[in-house]
Amino acid sequence: MKISGYQLFWLIFTMEFCMTALFTISPTVSLAKQDAWISMIIATLISLLVIFIAVKLSLLYPEKTFIQYSQLILGKWLGKIIIFIYFCVWISVIGIILREYADFVYLALFSSTPLWFIILVMLGAMVYVTYSGGIRGIGRCSEIIGPVTVVGIILIILFSFKDWDWLKLLPVYYNTGYVSIAKASLSPASFLGESVIVIMLISFMTKPNQAMTSSVLGVAAASIAVLVMTFIVIMVFGPNISAKLIYPLYSAVTFISVMEFIQNVDVLAVLLWIIGIFIKLSLYLFITSYGTAQFFHIKKWKHTIWFIALIVFGIALLPRSINDSQVYAKFWLAVILPVNILGIPLLLWIIGSIRKKSILK
Amino acid sequence: MINRLAASMILILCIVLLTGCWDRHELSDRVFDLAASADLRDDGTYLTAGQFIIPSRIEQGASGSEKSYYIETGEGKSILKSIQGVRQKLSRTIARGHRHNFYIGEKLAKNGIEDMLDVFSRDPGNRIRLDIWVVKGNTGLEALKVLYPLEKIPSVASNKIYKAVGGTVGKSYLDFLMASSAEGSCPTLPVVDIVQGASPQETIRFYGRAIFNHDYKLVGYLNFVEGAYRQWILKGISYLEVVEDIPEGDGTVGVIVTNFRSKLKSSITSEKKVKMDITLSGVGLINENNTNLDLTQLHNWKLVQNKINKSNSEHVLEMITKVQKQYGTDVLGFNEVLNRQHPIKWKELNRNWDNIFPEIQVTVNVHIKLKQIGLVGPSLQFKEREIKK
Known part of the structure; x- marks a missing residue:
């Protein structure tokens, strides 16, 4: 089971772009108004820092996954506690993403299909690709899905071009101020920072020396795509309306009308988004099940998939309404972004490099 | 060999299962409304109406004088409630993906349209690319009833007139929302009125622009040229x-x-x-x-x-x-x-x-x-x- 640098790039790009573009534009615009693009750039810088730390950390032990080297760096027990925290985060985030995905599909496409069925279909696809192909299968999927997503992005840009009103971006800065711009950048940063899962992926690379370029480029490309989408949303709807829409990008796509001929293309956007979510969920499922197997020293890691699939299915059905999953998003922002995405990897990297140096001496 | 047989059986089964989806929105169970209207009745309730396509008459092409649409109305204390009234009379569910025109009677516009705007953006079945028209000196229902000889579906006419005279079509609802949510500005909507045409029947005319105040109440009109200057x-x-x-x-x-x-x-x-x-x-x-x-x-x-x-x-x-x-x-x-x-x-x-x-x-x-x-x-x-x- 190996992946190339090219595959890692597409994995990160697809996984980052789809969710971020759909879920973070609205909260960002509601705080930073027409300056949301500045917040997006700040978020990009934060996520580039995250990926830099994560890759540096993993390259300390390029042959080992996070599960193995965190126990090497911190010692057996402290390492185990940290890994346990990460397991909780990963399993819960799979459940919540599944639910958010199902809620959106339910609203946009299938309003009389039971929610559990929408979840089950996606879960089936995830389990299939993880079970049969592992990380290699997911990587190959992303090699196809990623470019398709890029084509979708380009089409959205072209189709919405005539509805752009550049004046909606003005005045820059004066209506908001640095406090709200900085605050607004946290929400997209918390989504883009999910690229931290490369700590589990780099040990699968054929050439670990490509890891840094691929992952930084992947994060940068996804961030630029999200930035462009933010511009489009603001230029089409203006800051006040975009802030009130729950899925502003989706609304912007439904607004597309080219020569009254190309209309109602929102199904295309939903489709792109679903396959992007599929990559993200499969990645999370893979690292969780593979990590669990390593943690408990289970020989056949694939057996853990079934167990984890069952748990995430249960978690996905837990929230009573869309408000409950937003509570989780707030928790993610307040706790997981500073601790799991930035704090722990940074700490491990510092301790790990000190240890390595002292061993060399 | 048996494995391969089983695999192909499963694949064929997939084709059977995947062709239909659970929701089953069959075309024959849906009715397309191309335009709708809302009016305020004397007792303070809403009267909404929709112009629905009759598919069998569209398919026949330009055969004869039969109208290819019909109008149905409903009443209620809110828009959704009055749509319920319409649905009680419809054998199919309403699909709004192709609706581009919505007419508001003058009386409703003067009374304020604050309470009826939300329904357009909340329901994902609606399009934001929508033109809302104020019908000057008349009701929205009358505007729907006007027969327009050039177009098969008459409600398309106001939209096409607007485009033909040089306006920007499809943005009036969004512009209304943006103007009312911004600090200081007041919203506007395009206006049609119903006039006696040269032929014995009445026809629809693009009039200009309606001005609303901060309470979403109609305060006045700009005529065609004034409206054009404003658009300039x-x-x-x-x-x-x-x-x-x-x-x-x-x-x-x-x-x-x-x-x-x-x-x-x-x-x-x-x-x-x-x-x-x-x-x-x-x-x-x-x-x-x-x-x-x-x-x-x-x-x-x-x-x-x-x-x-x-x-x-x-x-x-x-x-x-x-x-x-x-x-x-x-x-x-x-x-x-x-x-x-x-x-x-x-x-x-x-x-x-x-x-x-x-x-x-x-x-x-x-x-x-x-x-x-x-x-x-x-x-x-x-x-x-x-x-x-």
Whole structure:
């Protein structure tokens, strides 16, 4: 089971772009108004820092996954506690993403299909690709899905071009101020920072020396795509309306009308988004099940998939309404972004490099 | 071998299962409404109506006099409630993906449309690309009932007229929302009215623009030309005819204007008075010359151009003064211009904008460049001695 640098790039790009573009534009615009693009750039810088730390950390032990080297760096027990925290985060985030995905599909496409069925279909696809192909299968999927997503992005840009009103971006800065711009950048940063899962992926690379370029480029490309989408949303709807829409990008796509001929293309956007979510969920499922197997020293890691699939299915059905999953998003922002995405990897990297140096001496 | 057989069996089974989806939105269970209307009844409830396509008559093509649509109505204390009333009479569920027009009766518009706007954006089945029309002096239902001979589905007409006369179609709902959610500005909607056509039946006419106040209540109208001038300021126009008197030539000259540009420059004087300089420019094609002037002569050409620009500047200013003094509602985007050009001072101004707006000193400069005079120099019907060189 190996992946190339090219595959890692597409994995990160697809996984980052789809969710971020759909879920973070609205909260960002509601705080930073027409300056949301500045917040997006700040978020990009934060996520580039995250990926830099994560890759540096993993390259300390390029042959080992996070599960193995965190126990090497911190010692057996402290390492185990940290890994346990990460397991909780990963399993819960799979459940919540599944639910958010199902809620959106339910609203946009299938309003009389039971929610559990929408979840089950996606879960089936995830389990299939993880079970049969592992990380290699997911990587190959992303090699196809990623470019398709890029084509979708380009089409959205072209189709919405005539509805752009550049004046909606003005005045820059004066209506908001640095406090709200900085605050607004946290929400997209918390989504883009999910690229931290490369700590589990780099040990699968054929050439670990490509890891840094691929992952930084992947994060940068996804961030630029999200930035462009933010511009489009603001230029089409203006800051006040975009802030009130729950899925502003989706609304912007439904607004597309080219020569009254190309209309109602929102199904295309939903489709792109679903396959992007599929990559993200499969990645999370893979690292969780593979990590669990390593943690408990289970020989056949694939057996853990079934167990984890069952748990995430249960978690996905837990929230009573869309408000409950937003509570989780707030928790993610307040706790997981500073601790799991930035704090722990940074700490491990510092301790790990000190240890390595002292061993060399 | 058996494995491969099982795999192909499963694949074939997949084809059977995947073709239909759980939701089963069959076309024969749906009805498309192309336009709808809302009115306020005397007892304070809403009356909504939809213009629904009859699929069997559309398919037959242009065969005979049978209408390819019909209208159904419902009543209730909110829009959704009245739609429920419509649904009680429909054998199919309503699909709104192709609805582009929504008519509002004048009475409802005057009473305020705040309570009915939300339903358009909340339901994902609705399109944001929607034109909401105020029906001047009549009800929305009457506008739906008008037979329009050129179009198979008559409600398409208002949209197409709007486009044909040079307006921006499909953005009036979004513009309404953006104007009402921004600080200071007031929303507007396009207007149609129902007039007696040349044929025995009534026809629909594009009238102009309706002005709403901050409480989403209709306060007044701009007529066709005034509305066009407003769109010129806001860069939402592509075609306009202007006809002005030329006393020197003892007649009128008509010009078709295209290539519209507008530039708004605001300034704030030391006494905190706001000034607005508006420069409107465009390219003119002379389409009608009822004067005795020979337009191939440069000085005549200049004379006509100056006269047209001067008169148009006055007309635009009249329109702006009407909006300022009579309605007192900022529907000209001045608030955004100030926010863009003086963002710091705007923070003080915007709280008091409704009082400041009517007092803004506006100057208007129209620069239409005449580029074409058509196929003839002086008008052909004149005798040689009547023509002023």
